[in-house]
Amino acid sequence: MLYESVFRTSELPMEDRFEAWVQRMGRTHAPLDLFSDRAVGYRAHQRSIELGDVVVWPATFDPLVFRRTPGLIRRSDPEVYHLSLLLRGEAGATWDRQEANYRSHDIHINTSSRPYEICTGSDPVTIVGLEIPRTLVALPQSRADRAVGLPVSGQAGIGALLSQFITRVVSDTDAYHPQDAARLGTVACDLVTAVFAHALDADFLVLPETRSRNLVLCIKAFIRRxxxxxxxxxxxxxxxxxxxxxxxxxxxxxxxxxxxxxxxxxxxxxxxxxxxxxxxxxxxxxxxxxxxxxxxxxxxxxxxxxxxxxxxxxxxxx
Missing domain, CATH: 1.10.10.60 (Homeodomain-like)
Structure with a gap:
């Protein structure tokens, strides 16, 4: 059985739930400023599964705005790439002037070393997140960094292979021995490297409507707050x-x-x-x-x- 930890806000007093989720996200990915119009009684459930140096974390949570600021990066940077397979809901992300939006079965690529803002939609979101040290992606770092924000489908090609792998692992951790964790982490690193290389080689163009859709998501989150x-x-x-x-x-x-x-x-x-x-x-x-x-x-x-x-x-x- 693989080692995993489980977090549920439902086990906490209503008034403590959101702050506990903020702390959990800080430990799972990196310190973040989080905002939600549903902070009181916030609902979130996360499992965190260690695969050697890689961490996979399926989660479902209420609408949320994530902000990783330059100040937070200077204070603490674990130097990881983050990938999210979006299974339910929608989200938009902004890095400086670069923007992207995501729907069900898209894969979001991010890094703890760059400021960003992510706004989820008005419904709860279900994802499978993956944290991988930047040094474990077998591409020159300057090239790998350009994969941040590129659109990747979790339903086709190499993106589908990565999606199938991480969803299969998290669906039944009892099927593996503790010694399998590092081996599975190596597979995850190889697949992430392949996803990055494929996205960069494809040289996808961001559609003109991407910025507008992402802006609408952020405006709706602002209105709800x-x-x-x-x-x-x-x-x-x-x-x-x-x-x-x-x-x-x-x-x-x-x-x-x-x-x-x-x-x-x-x-x-x-x-x-x-x-x-x-x-x-x-x-x-x-x-x-x-x-x-x-x-x-x-x-x-x-x-x-x-x-x-x-x-x-x-x-x-x-």
């Missing part, structure tokens, strides 16, 4: 992302709703969650509505009924 702010307006959102208001509107033309509708629906969803929370049963409905940006009860009731088909009081069960 600031839903309680009465000054959350398209103007403020555009300014925070260094774009014009018209550019913001164009970005949301490809979405299923406008930026204003997205803000409204997210506020309604958080209000619905509060109304269904037994711990908040004594809080008046109008107070919950005001907290989430609806100062006029009639407007809240009308919008709530339009989205969910029932009155707020019915959600509370009163």
């Amino acid at each position: 600031h839903l309680e702010d009465p000054e959350l307006t398209p103007e403020r959102i555009a300014a925070a992302h260094h774009i014009s208001r018209s550019h913001l509107y164009r970005l949301f033309q490809s979405e299923d709703r406008s930026v204003g509708a997205y803000i409204r629906d997210q506020r309604l969803e958080y209000a619905r969650h509060d109304l269904a929370d037994p711990a908040l049963r004594a809080v008046p409905i109008h107070a919950i509505a005001a907290r989430w940006g609806f100062p006029r009860p009639a407007d809240f009731t009308r919008a709530f009924r339009a989205l969910y088909g029932i009155a707020p009081s019915e959600t509370r069960g009163t």
Whole structure:
């Protein structure tokens, strides 16, 4: 059996869960600034499996923004490459002016030695992460570093081989002896080297829509973090992302709703969650509505009924 450690936020008090996840991520990959609109009661589950110098970690976690800053890199850099096989959800990543977005069965390539920001979507994400020392990738480091951000499919070619390998290993660690760990780590290093070389040789072009999709993900994460702010307006959102208001509107033309509708629906969803929370049963409905940006009860009731088909009081069960 391979050695593994298991982490579950469900085993911790609600108020301690997110900070524990921050600490866990710092030990698993590298110190990070993490942000989530669901920090209270945060849900995350991770297994960490050691394969010699390589670590594989399947995980499922709530929406999250990861930031690795120059200051954090100066403070501590384990000098690893990180690969994530995305199994559920979506994410966008930014390195300086380079951007990429990821959907199910894409492989994300990153490094602890370069600043970045990653924004996941509004739904929980399931990945299989892999940490490998940069020195174990058998390519000149200057060349290997250029693989960061290149698109790799986990469903075709060498990317599929790597995906099948890591998902098979994590699916049944009982099938292996402890002595197999280093051998499996060597296989992982060879496959990662092959994935890097293939991605570099292919010289993929980043599609024009990549930047826009990644920016939308980051904007949505920003909106969810600031839903309680009465000054959350398209103007403020555009300014925070260094774009014009018209550019913001164009970005949301490809979405299923406008930026204003997205803000409204997210506020309604958080209000619905509060109304269904037994711990908040004594809080008046109008107070919950005001907290989430609806100062006029009639407007809240009308919008709530339009989205969910029932009155707020019915959600509370009163």
